Amino acid sequence: MSRVGLIERFFDDLPFEAGDPILTLGEGSTPLVHAPRLSERVGAEVHLKLEGMNPTGSFKDRGMCAAVSAAVKDGAKAVMCASTGNTAASAAAYATRGGLTGAVIVPSGKIATGKLAQSLMHGAKVIALDGNFDQALALTRELCERHPIALVNSVNPWRLEGQKTAAFELLEDLPTIDGLCIPVGNAGNVTAYWKGFQERGHDLYLYGFQAAGSAPLVEGKVVENPETVASAIRIGNPARWEEAVAAFRDSRGLVRAVTDDEILAAYRFLAGEEGVFCEPASAASVAGLLKYGPGDATTIACVLTGHGLKDPDNALRQSGSVLPCKPTIEAVEALVIGES
Numbered sequence: 368m369s370r371v372g373l374i375e376r377f378f379d380d381l382p383f384e385a386g387d388p389i390l391t392l393g394e395g396s397t398p399l400v401h402a403p404r405l406s407e408r409v410g411a412e413v414h415l416k417l418e419g420m421n422p423t424g425s426f427k428d429r430g431m432c433a434a435v436s437a438a439v440k441d442g443a444k445a446v447m448c449a450s451t452g453n454t455a456a457s458a459a460a461y462a463t464r465g466g467l468t469g470a471v472i473v474p475s476g477k478i479a480t481g482k483l484a485q486s487l488m489h490g491a492k493v494i495a496l497d498g499n500f501d502q503a504l505a506l507t508r509e510l511c512e513r514h515p516i517a518l519v520n521s522v523n524p525w526r527l528e529g530q531k532t533a534a535f536e537l538l539e540d541l542p543t544i545d546g547l548c549i550p551v552g553n554a555g556n557v558t559a560y561w562k563g564f565q566e567r568g569h570d571l572y573l574y575g576f577q578a579a580g581s582a583p584l585v586e587g588k589v590v591e592n593p594e595t596v597a598s599a600i601r602i603g604n605p606a607r608w609e610e611a612v613a614a615f616r617d618s619r620g621l622v623r624a625v626t627d628d629e630i631l632a633a634y635r636f637l638a639g640e641e642g643v644f645c646e647p648a649s650a651a652s653v654a655g656l657l658k659y660g661p662g663d664a665t666t667i668a669c670v671l672t673g674h675g676l677k678d679p680d681n682a683l684r685q686s687g688s689v690l691p692c693k694p695t696i697e698a699v700e701a702l703v704i705g706e707s
């Protein structure tokens with residue numbers, strides 16, 4: 368049986384109308400997996416929302432199916448976004464699906480290899496900017512004002528509409544959830560989750576985590592030159608700044624920073640101890656939970672926003688090396704059964 372996409376599944380919760388064009392690649396309905404070792408370490412029931420299981424390997428597909436469907440309805444011929452990688456990959460896929468032209472602007476040399484491969488394979492025009500994400504977004508906004516191109520960054524309200532469905536899924540799978548740990552970059556996702564929980568009348572603590580070198584919400588000021596190993600959240604001036612600050616306040620939650628070392632430790636822990644491979648930015652949610660603890664929350668979901676395969680370069684840097692071997696049984700036996 369084919370998987371129903373999230374627009375169809377949550378049609379009554381979304382501002383689409385009967386007969387609207389709807390694009391789907393089977394997004395949403397992602398697994399929620401219990402994390403026994405993490406639960407034990409932090410002293411709370413912790414579950415992992417595997418958003419890397421979406422069609423292009425990140426949560427961006429939730430908002431992008433909605434935003435590009437709306438663009439098709441509006442008669443757009445082209446969509447565009449600035450991106451640290453995942454938005455680009457998703458926009459490229461859904462643009463193709465909708466028969467639209469896609470253009471993406473990414474910070475040159477600063478997006479993970481898998482995301483670049485995806486964007487190119489889906490046929491988007493990929494512009495490598497000699498600048499950072501914040502500059503790319505400013506230029507994209509300006510270009511979309513000058514030309515009839517649909518802007519599909521999370522400043523587009525359809526993105527939040529699609530992304531809020533993750534909160535609905537969490538409430539179905541974990542009705543007693545009282546804490547959400549989530550990485551924060553441009554702050555669209557945390558804003559969308561809060562919208563979703565509010566629409567269901569459900570309160571919980573929002574715990575957001577930014578990379579220490581890219582933590583404008585924590586510092587309360589724009590970071591001019593953001594840096595972090597978690598390239599997806601290398602963002603110094605989040606577009607959804609006010610909404611995110613309001614969400615943290617209203618949920619009696621917090622936004623805090625985790626260092627690159629803490630992010631990478633959580634990244635290795637998830638892969639090596641829980642069997643779950645996410646990308647570094649996603650591991651910030653778990654790094655934060657490990658660092659700061661669950662607070663008053665007892666039933667927590669950590670949002671693992673993107674798949675580990677997105678970023679093979681960081682994975683290989685963080686893992687052991689292969690064992691070279693001659694093609695004899697003795698050599699194989701020595702390596703497999705042997706001591707080291």
Ligand code: AN7
Nearest residue numbers: 450451453454552553554555556672673
């Ligand atoms: C894996 O792709 O901003 O706080 O341009 O790819 O909603 O921005 C990606 C963001 C977390 C942060 N985890 O979400 C982009 C982009 C992953 C991400 C975030 C991103 P927001």
